[in-house]
Each structure stands twice: as structure tokens, then as C-alpha cells.
Amino acid sequence: MTQRTGSTGGLPAPSQVIDLLGAEFERAGYEVEDVVVDAAARPPKIVVVADGDTPLNLDTVAELSRAASELLDPVTEASVPYILEVTSPGVDRPLTAPKHFRRAHGRKVELTLAEGSALVGRVAEVDDGVLTVVVRARSDFELRQIKLDDIAKAVVQVDFSSPSKRELELVGQTGRGAD
Template sequence: MAERSTGLPSQRQVIELLDGEFARAGYDIEDVVIDAATRPPRITVVADRDGGLDLDAVADLSRIASELLDDLDSPPYVLEVSSPGVDRPLTDEKHYRRARGRLAQFTLTDGSTLTGRIGPVGDGTVGVVVREARKNLEVRDIALDAITKAVVQVEFSPPSPRELELAGVSGEDA
């Protein structure tokens, strides 16, 4: 049975159409999800940059996306521009850089797990601030290729100033 066309642009088409303008505005397109099963259909563009997205950025990117997508001959749809969710796995060096100062759980290639605060990132490694025995803090440099999975954790209380200092961020940056 042939797949019925929805008339909506494909994920590839949306990325190709928006990528240049988003990049000029300083943002990366992390994902595009097209949900033709909802009524009305929904096109979600997930974007990010160092420093994250604020409401003004989301509004600007939504306007840019809307103007570019309006040129397509497609049925009505809902456009949503958002930042990646906190549960997005960290898979690229830029993801770690953007999550600096955040608490994350890591699964390493040897099967071990580690929870720590993301610190400096560069040269294929990430510094992770961990609590050792007797509650001492230390920074462990972990090769990115030794990490099989890393996910930012939700925190309900603020980290200690020393932990943030070791992660290389000030309290205002976190």
C-alpha cells in the first residue's frame, strides 16, 4: 500500500529551508518533528545555541520559521519552536558545552555509571565534578567516546558554590 501524502513538507525540507536563517541568527536546528496524525498537523522545530533559548529568541525563531514555511503550498498546521527538553541525551560536544554546570548521569563504555556536574569541555573530553569518599569534590576528565549515554538530571536544590566553581561556572551562569 502506498503511503498517502499529507501535503506537509518533509523533515529534510524543513531543515533545508530553515537551517541557513537559523544559523545566521546564531542557532542550530537540533531536530524537526512532523506529526501529521494530530489535528491540525504539527511541525515542531527544536533549536539550541550556547546560552540556550529565552522567550524572545523563541518568538524571533518562530517568526523566521513561519515566514519561510508560509511560502510552501501546504495544508494548515501548527508551528512550534522550542529548545531541547531536559531529558534529551547529550550526544555531541556542543551539547555538553551547553549543559555546563548541570548535573548529569553518565553511562560509560565499561558499563559503569557516574553522576556529576558537567564542567569544562574540549579536546574530546568533558570534566565531570564528582563527590568522592568523605564528600570531597574532584574533577574527572572523561573522554567523550568513553560515554555511551549522558542525560541531564532535574535538580530540586541548588548546587554548592564550590561545585559550581569546579565546574567553571558562576552562580549566575547556572
């Protein structure tokens, strides 16, 4: 969790925000991944980063924001107006835990392995500490298994092209892919 040092200027500390919001976000199927309280901003700002197995959409962000505001407003000083932002981690967040890979199911990822090589593939599954990715082979695609402990760095790649039907089959998704 990100925690700013110094005074929070009438706003709750990040740990208090997590304590206040955690159960409510969990009921909605999300977890509070990070909190930043920026009392130096004008107006002051509380940013809550939420993640879950279901991607956040605008309606969910609005619901979580309303719930967060109801829980946070009573513990802030009445004279301190603040901006509350509920957001998702974003695509630039490194994948560091099994849940991150699970939530990236079907997404294209760039992996840097501990031994120094790199590869790009589509997340098929993660199970028992092993990531299965779909990688391009000579004329087709194949599944490759990599121990999570062997991954030094992993990030989701922004992919504007549709995956092929074969890739979708291998990751266990159906739908219309490119031929």
C-alpha cells in the same frame, strides 16, 4: 533527523524544512536539531527542535517561530492550516556529541560508562574529546576526566538544589551557591 514516511499532506518534508530554516536559525545562534512533520494530526503539525549555546527563552522562541512561519507559509498549500511549534530538545535528550556536553556546562549529569559503572557529576568542560566533571569526593569535590568514547550514556539530571560554592568554582562559574 526524524522523518515521517508517507505523504506530508501539502506540508513540506522534514528535509525541506531544515533547508528552509537552517540559515535563518544559524543567524540567530541556533541550529535545527530535528524536525517532525505530522500530517496525520488534526490540525497538521510541524515541530522544529532548535538548540544552541544560549538556552532558548520565550522571546527567542517567538522570534524563531515568526521567522519560521514567514519561510514555511509560502511553501505550504494555502488550504492546509498547520500548527508550527519551535522548541528546545528538553532535558531528557541524551548527550551524544561534544556540543551537547558543552551546552550542559554547569548542569548535573548522570553518566553510564562503557565498562558498566555509573556516576553523577556536574559538567565543567569538554575539550579535545575529554569531558571534565565535578564529582563528590569524601568530604569535598574533585575534577574527574573521562574520554567521551568511554561514555555509553549521558543525560542531564533535573536538579532543584543549588550547587555548592565549591562546585561552582570547579566548573568555572561564579555566583551564590549553597554552602
